Amino acid sequence: MADVRAATEDDVAAIVDICTRAYDATYRDLLPAGYLTRMLAEFYTPERVSKDLAPAPPEWLGHQVADEAGRVLGVAAGGLTAPGTGELHVIYLDPAERGRGLGTLLLDRITEQLRELGATEMWVAAVEGNSMALPFYAARGFTVEGRRPAYGSTAEEKVFSLRLRRPL
Numbered sequence: 001m002a003d004v005r006a007a008t009e010d011d012v013a014a015i016v017d018i019c020t021r022a023y024d025a026t027y028r029d030l031l032p033a034g035y036l037t038r039m040l041a042e043f044y045t046p047e048r049v050s051k052d053l054a055p056a057p058p059e060w061l062g063h064q065v066a067d068e069a070g071r072v073l074g075v076a077a078g079g080l081t082a083p084g085t086g087e088l089h090v091i092y093l094d095p096a097e098r099g100r101g102l103g104t105l106l107l108d109r110i111t112e113q114l115r116e117l118g119a120t121e122m123w124v125a126a127v128e129g130n131s132m133a134l135p136f137y138a139a140r141g142f143t144v145e146g147r148r149p150a151y152g153s154t155a156e157e158k159v160f161s162l163r164l165r166r167p168l
Contacts, residue, residue, distance in 0.1 A: 002073055002102055004109040007063035012050050014072035015063060019044040022092035030129050032157045039152060043090075052077070058117050064109045066093070066102045073097045076106035078114055081123070086114030086168065088124040103136060115168055122168050125150070125161040134162070141166040 007015060020040055027036055055062035058080035066074040074093035081087045088110050093102050114122055126133040127150055142164035153159035
């Protein structure tokens with residue numbers, strides 16, 4: 001059974017690997033190649049992940065990892081975006097480990113952290129058409145509250161994110 005814990009510097013390579021493979025598996029057929037390449041280069045390099053390990057509360061609570069027998073199987077992170085308002089910033093699993101409840105374990109950890117900081121609602125963005133994320137969030141009480149251009153998307157790419165919310 002996996003445990004969720006705060007990530008350490010020893011986890012950086014595994015986090016980069018998981019996020020890169022999961023992002024590609026999720027979005028390869030959904031997003032323009034240029035957008036996919038830019039987002040991977042911006043967020044999932046060893047330098048960026050290493051820098052983001054440390055919490056900077058309340059906006060960033062650091063990476064949390066699902067660990068089973070010393071092997072990192074998933075990663076998540078969140079923080080507050082306003083008083084009382086939490087955000088799940090990232091959640092990815094090793095694609096071979098999906099369906100084992102690891103995403104729920106990670107989401108529960110982020111939810112717990114946000115509640116401890118006084119959050120009464122939680123938000124997440126999911127790319128429109130993401131057939132893995134949207135059913136996952138809906139099953140956990142999130143509802144779609146809006147649509148907007150996805151972070152980093154150009155007008156030509158036309159990538160949109162749905163904004164989902166649930167009360168805590």
